[in-house]
Amino acid sequence: MRVIETKLATEIPGPQHLPMWLRVLKKVVPLANPDFENHYQHVCKWWVEVDDSGAPQRELGFDVQNIPIVAGPIGRNFGFWTDSNMKFVPDEHAGISRQEFESMWANFEARRQQEGEAGRHQAG
Numbered sequence: 001m002r003v004i005e006t007k008l009a010t011e012i013p014g015p016q017h018l019p020m021w022l023r024v025l026k027k028v029v030p031l032a033n034p035d036f037e038n039h040y041q042h043v044c045k046w047w048v049e050v051d052d053s054g055a056p057q058r059e060l061g062f063d064v065q066n067i068p069i070v071a072g073p074i075g076r077n078f079g080f081w082t083d084s085n086m087k088f089v090p091d092e093h094a095g096i097s098r099q100e101f102e103s104m105w106a107n108f109e110a111r112r113q114q115e116g117e118a119g120r121h122q123a124g
Helices: 020-028 037-042 098-123
Strands: 002-006 045-050 056-062 068-072 094-096
Touching (some): 002 098
Antiparallel strands (some): 002 094, 045 056
């Protein structure tokens, strides 16, 4: 497997730009990425782990400060690229080292866990 960087799908409009019928539909139909839907509009680049056929396996989306703000699949979130039929051609994208990807993935998971624990402590 390889990890690539892409800027595809980094200009997603915020929910305020969606038609009213679509906003209503999103309230009724379960979201594929309930924890991240409102963050996609802030993604400036993606790191995507792809298999030999170019199919996405895992992903991290970064904001302008180069902080990962979305990931998938993780928890109840299917992912943006990993829930699509997109096939990447890895040689058409910059490569990211496996070590760098795994480090960022682990940091993202740890941050999510800390935020979840903080939320449980505040609620309890």
